[in-house]
Amino acid sequence: MNDAFQVKSDPKLWEKLGMDVARFSGMPPMLTNAYQNIFLSQKNRPEKMAYFDDMVANIHTGRIQEIYDAKQGGKPVIGTFCVYVPEELVVAAGGICIGLCGGAQGSIADAEKILPRNICPMVKSAFGFKVGKICPYFQVVDLVYGETTCDAKKKTWELLDRYVPTHVMEIPQMKRERDKRLWLDEVKDFKAAVDRIAGTVTDFDAVASGIRTINAKRAALQRLNTLRHRNPSPISGKDMLLIEQIAFYDEPVRFARKVHELCDELEERVKSGAAVAPATTPRIMVSGTPMALPNWKLHHIIESSGAIVVNEESCIGTRYYKDLIDEGGTDMEQQMERLTERYMKIDCSCFTPNDDRITQVLKEYEDSGAEGVIDYCLQFCHTYNIEAVKLREACEARGIPFMAIETDYSPDDVGQLQTRVEAFIEQIRG
Amino acid sequence: MQVGIDLGSRTIKTVALKGGALLQRRVEESGFEPHRQALQMLSDHPQARVVATGYGRHLMQQHADLGIITEIKAHALGARHLFPHCRAVLDVGGQDSKVIQLSESGRIVSFQMNDKCAAGTGRFLEMMAVSLGYGLQDFGEAAAQADAATPINNMCAVFAESEVVSLKNRGVPPAEIARSVHLAVSSRLAAMVSKTCGCQHLVFTGGVAHNKTLVAMLEKSLGVPVLVPEEPSIIGALGAALHAGA
Numbered sequence: 001m002n003d004a005f006q007v008k009s010d011p012k013l014w015e016k017l018g019m020d021v022a023r024f025s026g027m028p029p030m031l032t033n034a035y036q037n038i039f040l041s042q043k044n045r046p047e048k049m050a051y052f053d054d055m056v057a058n059i060h061t062g063r064i065q066e067i068y069d070a071k072q073g074g075k076p077v078i079g080t081f082c083v084y085v086p087e088e089l090v091v092a093a094g095g096i097c098i099g100l101c102g103g104a105q106g107s108i109a110d111a112e113k114i115l116p117r118n119i120c121p122m123v124k125s126a127f128g129f130k131v132g133k134i135c136p137y138f139q140v141v142d143l144v145y146g147e148t149t150c151d152a153k154k155k156t157w158e159l160l161d162r163y164v165p166t167h168v169m170e171i172p173q174m175k176r177e178r179d180k181r182l183w184l185d186e187v188k189d190f191k192a193a194v195d196r197i198a199g200t201v202t203d204f205d206a207v208a209s210g211i212r213t214i215n216a217k218r219a220a221l222q223r224l225n226t227l228r229h230r231n232p233s234p235i236s237g238k239d240m241l242l243i244e245q246i247a248f249y250d251e252p253v254r255f256a257r258k259v260h261e262l263c264d265e266l267e268e269r270v271k272s273g274a275a276v277a278p279a280t281t282p283r284i285m286v287s288g289t290p291m292a293l294p295n296w297k298l299h300h301i302i303e304s305s306g307a308i309v310v311n312e313e314s315c316i317g318t319r320y321y322k323d324l325i326d327e328g329g330t331d332m333e334q335q336m337e338r339l340t341e342r343y344m345k346i347d348c349s350c351f352t353p354n355d356d357r358i359t360q361v362l363k364e365y366e367d368s369g370a371e372g373v374i375d376y377c378l379q380f381c382h383t384y385n386i387e388a389v390k391l392r393e394a395c396e397a398r399g400i401p402f403m404a405i406e407t408d409y410s411p412d413d414v415g416q417l418q419t420r421v422e423a424f425i426e427q428i429r430g
Numbered sequence: 431m432q433v434g435i436d437l438g439s440r441t442i443k444t445v446a447l448k449g450g451a452l453l454q455r456r457v458e459e460s461g462f463e464p465h466r467q468a469l470q471m472l473s474d475h476p477q478a479r480v481v482a483t484g485y486g487r488h489l490m491q492q493h494a495d496l497g498i499i500t501e502i503k504a505h506a507l508g509a510r511h512l513f514p515h516c517r518a519v520l521d522v523g524g525q526d527s528k529v530i531q532l533s534e535s536g537r538i539v540s541f542q543m544n545d546k547c548a549a550g551t552g553r554f555l556e557m558m559a560v561s562l563g564y565g566l567q568d569f570g571e572a573a574a575q576a577d578a579a580t581p582i583n584n585m586c587a588v589f590a591e592s593e594v595v596s597l598k599n600r601g602v603p604p605a606e607i608a609r610s611v612h613l614a615v616s617s618r619l620a621a622m623v624s625k626t627c628g629c630q631h632l633v634f635t636g637g638v639a640h641n642k643t644l645v646a647m648l649e650k651s652l653g654v655p656v657l658v659p660e661e662p663s664i665i666g667a668l669g670a671a672l673h674a675g676a
Contacts, residue, residue, distance in 0.1 A: 402540070415485065416526070420543055423502035427538040 079141035092210030099248025102126030103292030232275030237309025285370035372401035434670025437486025440524035508669030
């Protein structure tokens, strides 16, 4: 255990961002404690995780300072809630794109003063962070770019706009040609909006560079996930999830470099047989809805019960990095089309039909050497919840152990979940 | 000697086996400090190999040298021991209900547990009995004798209680309300069973399986025989004891 680890505080910076400093001051010690218990207590972690530990230590300070400085230097800072919003175009305009999804119970009471209780915990958590002024990322963004992937989100944007300028792009819900044309127009509108905020016109070269940067980030995560699939596992599922979460707020070029450094170490570990768990450890793949920082609830339960998580088929997971943009576009129109093509491959359950996702889950199950699938559904996420019916059928038809769970961020069902996860592990072990 | 101990939300059960034969079984209230009660019960068998199951299994591991398995595996093992061809188990305890589907060889193929609320559990039935002025025993009997039932719409224990109050105040006889409550629970359990598995017969375990009215209603709605062990509440402990010998 690393007692020196500490999530840092910077009340002066928080003051400048208009945060509720008194209230937020309790957050870093709480996170320090949770991080020590959940992450630093793990045995035999890769040394190169040190960078990512440091990113957590600086989550409310160092990284915020970097973003704040960039903003002072005239760079646009855009907050997003979905892997559909093309961050390539923000990077192309010299801006910073931050994933703002909320994964904490602490801000839900703030949200419920305004929003109905029976909606998605991620939407409530995020909204509560803004309303309570207790998220430095939310405070530092110039504006939010929302989308229409679910009803809770699209209606919440109307209210969020009262606290921070909120733009909305329409995500189609089918994948026919006319839907793709709509999406292309939305992407072009997004580019125009980003350019307007940045006060530039991003040209072909800038867009090409933005695409290369984000492709490189996604490729680094692909490499990491491939290494992570090795048995025995060279890295824990919790650490992998953490890196997938950090991908949404770190600087993309540095992040990709650090991921590659970790990959180099993992390659050595694979050669030398160094692992975080024996090869006989039951291997579980998680699919479904995203786990936003600091939501480590399910992974922690699984890995505390004697199994290891070997894949996240999730927006904060493979759905974010499985596809790259074809870099061969020769003019701006082609670039936009190829970018759009890549984004239309995202298999979010908001689409109908969405059978590509079932195929993708089965593929990742094979690739990761998993022995069972736990489908994770945030409460009130109807589309993923209903899609779990088809996923269960597909898994059961192939003899793949499958369990669907529906939960939120509150700790009150941890005992229940623990029993179900342990029973699922018993089922896998036979 | 092998001992299984099941630390449930309401009661603690132990089963001691010697050479495969039942030596002793005990059922006690969990009390406020379940691990003390459990340690006291285990002191009957100081030399035994022990496996714990139930909500308190992790707690017990901090206080005694023993193995643990989940309630799901324990009930599957116990039910299979008594009914060797059993492919589906329904366990309804004080705090949760679960359905377990088994392969021909007895492997767990899938299982389902109720979510964090108490709907369709022993606790729910208990609360409804209390609000109607019945003991647990008379509650089932009254329900069996009523010849009509008014649908109960709420399965949330809190809302169902207020629904029961409003039925009482409309002059609906308590026995009729008791029947309604039983029908609501049995239809919920039947839905859970049919969602998880189609089966030739169902083994029903856990304290709630003592309720004969509920068993009869389940048989009727599932259309298959519902088999209840002689002492359904000790099946988890029995499974744990069997595992201790494995």
